[in-house]
Amino acid sequence: MADGGQPATLLIGLAGQPNVGKSTVFSMLTGLNQEVGNWPGRTVERREGRVRTPTRDVRLVDLPGTYSLTSNSEEERIAREFLIEARPDVVIVLVDASALERSLYLLAEILMFPVPVVLGVNMLDVAAGEGIEVDPPVLATALNIPVVPLVAARNEGVSELLAEAVELARHPSSYVPVRPDVALPHRDVHRVMTDLVAPHVPAEMPAGWAALKLLEGDQALTGSLPGRIPEPDRGQVQAILAEHEDAVLDIAGGRYDWIGRMVRAAVRRPRIGQIGITDRIDRAATHPVWGMGLLLLALALVFLLTFTLAGPVQEWLDVHVVAAASDWLRTSLADAPAWIPGLLADGILAGAGIVLTFVPILAVFFLALGILEDTGYQTRMAYVMDRYMHRMGLHGKSFLPLMLGFGCNVPAVMGARVIESRPARLITILITPLVPCSARLLVVAFLVPVFFPDHPTAVALALVTGNLLVLGIVGIALDRWVLKSERVAFIMEMPLYHMPNARTIVLYAVRNVRSFLSRAATLIVVVSAVVWALGQFPGPDLDSSLLAGMGRALAPVGDLMGLDWQLIVATVTGLIAKENVLATLGILYGSAGDGLAGAVSVAVSPASALAFLVVNMLFIPCVATIAAIRQETGSWLWTLASIGLMLGVSLIGGVAVFQIARGLL
Amino acid sequence: MPSMDLMNHRVLSELAVGEEAVVSGLDGGGGLATRLAAMGVSPGARIVVLQNRGAGPVLARVRQTRIALGRREAAKIRVHANGVQGDG
Structure with missing residues (x-):
């Protein structure tokens, strides 16, 4: 902190309770000049941005949203360590004008530190809508610290807030706040x-x-x-x-x-508490019956939107980009040894194609979930699901990552971070792969009408329901006998409903799609190339390859489930990414596209087909999910436990379904 | 105020939808108490039950915010009837 002479860069922390608009203020101030990473050694996201002001350059650090500075959670420990160890020049504390008393609680704690504080009173428009009037200068006089009024959502007062912080850093000795005392x-x-x-x-x-x-x-x-x-x-x-x-x-x-x-x-504030729109909506949205109905409706809409909007884009990409690139590769490499275009087109490009064609599905899915989150409805879903999640030793918050899992298990595993206690987080991570992701749903959507042309919808629904039942049973068993989670408290703020903000929603979707891309993309491409090689070596055709050999070696297990070696190999290649199951079936049954349907339906009996679908729904989702599980649990033991669990569950499920179905069908 | 008036003492999970009360104490140890207090649930605060059905969680409004509480947590919040304590 060199005063006089060269002005050094200021370090300013941005603190506040959750739901006070902190991330909006941070984005407005830093724009694209921000670095996103993790706090050292933690799984909590750290955002830092550089801002130029007329007098000084500022390093602005976004602290995790916390209600207090007691070390109940990782976020709280990070926020207080920043205040103690990073020695910021100024801390900006942001509060919500519509819930002023509650959000000032964090200020009461931060004022105990010697760091100068500027208070930003945000959401004055929301407060006015509730009939609450806040007078910032009067508040500033009472607290004896600078107070800046804001409506961050409309970019009002945001740059003034930072200017005030920079100004305070010039005269830190003028800072003498009125501090709270113990009762x-x-x-x-x-x-x-x-x-x-x-x-x-x-x-x-x-x-x-x-x-x-x-x-x-x-x-x-x-x-x-x-x-x-x-x-x-x-x-x-x-x-x-x-x-x-x-x-x-x-x-x-x-x-x-x-x-x-x-x-x-x-x-x-108004003398009589008026019943706002939020409380009126909540009467239905948090009701055990109507709330559950709304939740199912919202989920159904999300899926409808995802598959009607993204489905055509996915097909278009498949035909016009992936297939076209593959053809181009083959023609331009016609003179090279056959394995080169083979590796490039069938190995690497096929893997990259899976990643590429999967992006639109995930993008639409996460945009839809982003709307649910940004309107504030998502917390109501957690509320409604709480009573069911308790049976698994979890609470309502665990439902949110599981819901992400319907799109992609990778962000779902990472989303389990919101759960405070480790046992509950582990249970959530272990049952997440049982949520059928959109890739598995696509496989089901393609194969069920082929195998069961008479009752496609009923069979598809039964498969999804089966997965969720297994999820429930596994969750209860884990809680009862393995992790015995110590009944963590369910305490969650439910924010006011508000109109969603397009920017926030897009950022939410980008973040989740990016987590799929960064974790999954390379893995899928590499493993796809490896599987292609296994299918080629030692040649001359697939039938005599290492891949087929592996499938045949697993035949005794397959017999129990009525799966021939082709179906086993297809399941194993699904490890890369579930869409691979279809591609492999196409190769193994010697035809692609519509031809596959005919070939497969002749070669596979209904009982085997059902067992195959069940096994694929319950099997290890994909290598990317395993990598995410390794990262989030920080333990190979739990990762192996998860793999073992999925193998066991899919084996039991496959055998049971085949043996029962063989007797009935 | 070491209020030991056993009259009207109930816990939050016993209140019906729409009922209003004043928080009088928190059971269940320091960890839970500090979390609840930081979210506005502290002695003297007015609290209104917005949703409370069957064995499910409780939704309450306190200090202008809405807090969802698991049933077990709601049972650890002691309340007394509205108006006993004048502070708002």
Whole structure:
């Protein structure tokens, strides 16, 4: 922090509770000049951007949205470590004017740090719509810190907010905020505790804040801090903590009392709480019956939209891009040895084609989910599903990643990050591959009418229902006997409904499609090339290849399920990506396109066909999902457990269905 | 206010849809209490039940925000009848 002389780059943190419009403000300020990565050693996304202002250059760091700074979650630990260790020049705290008291709670905590704070009061338009009037200058006088009014969604006040922060950085000594105190019954206890810990806290950590966190039972600090305190004092600290377990409520009470005093003169609200549109919609949307109906309707719409909009695009890409490129490769490489165009066209290009043709489906699916998220409806889905998720030791929030899984299991596995406890997150990750992704749904949509021309819809529905039933059974079993998750609390804010913002939705879709591309694309192309090679070597044709050999080696297992070696090989190549199942069947049964339908329906009995479909619905989704599971669990053991689980479930499912169907059909 | 008035003491999950009350205490340990307090559920706060059916979760409005609470969590929020405490 060199004052005078060359102005160095300022480090400014952007903090706030969830749903206060923080990401909007961040995007408005940084535009495209932002780097997205992870916080070091964490699975939480870190966004940093550079902004030029007339006087100084700014590094703006978007802190994770947190309700407080107690170490209940990864996000909270990151936010507080930033305040303690990164030593920002200024912190911008953003609050929601329509829920001012609640969102000021985080400010009450951050003011305990020596970092100068600028307060941004956002969503003044939403507050006005609810009849709430906020007077920012009066609030600034009460708090004695700069307060900037904003409507970030309309880009009003955003650059003023940053200018105010830069200005405050020039005069940090002028910063003397009005800080909250602990409510009376425990105020002296806090004083004593502060004096006890002050000589022993790490240099950058404010002693008053550390004392508060100890009294609040903060896990990270109660674990680490007492150990640093020498004996006579340590005993006293432990004794105070044991005696004053109830201090938590007085600390929170003190903060809300302080908030009440700060906003008393600055906020006017309607005398009678009017029933807003959100509460009116929620009467139906959170109802166990009507809410469930709405949820199913919303999901049905998402799928309808996905397959009607993206289906034709996918076919067009397949014919006009992938097939055309393949033809072009073959003609232009006609003189080269046969394996070169083979590897390029059937190995690499086929893999790349899968990735390419899959993008429109995922894009539309995630745009649709983005709308559900941005309107605020997604949290209602979690609410409605909570009572069912409990049976698996999970709660409503686990439904959200599972829903992503219908599009692609890769972002779904990554989406399990929203779940706070590790056992619950592991259960969610382990059952995610049982959600039929759009690739598997495509295979079903193609093959079911071929095998069962009389009842295609009923069979397809039965397959999807079967998967979800297995998902439920596996989830309950995992919870009961393996992970025994410790009943994590379900506490979730449900934001106001609002009109979706196109930019936010597109960013949401781009993020999820990108996670599929970055994790899956290379893997699919490489494995596709490897499988092509296995199918060629040692030649002369597929029938005598290593691939066929592998299929035949698995024949005894296949026999139990009524699968011949071609169907086994098709299932195994589906490991790359589920669409491969169709391509492989085409090669193995010696015909592609419509011809495949005829050839397969003759060669495969109905019982075998059903078993084949069940096995493919339950089998390991694809290598990309496995890679995502490895990354998110951080453990090969759990990754292998997941693979073993899928193999076991699909084997049991395949054998059971074949043996039963053979008797009936 | 060490209010030990056993009259009117109930827990949030027992309130019917539309009922309003004032939070009087939080059970279930520091971890849950700090999370709830940071989301606005702290002693003295007015709370209105917006949805509460069967064995499902509870939806409540507190300090101008809507909070979904699992049934077990809602059972750890002690409340007393509206109007007992004047603070708003």
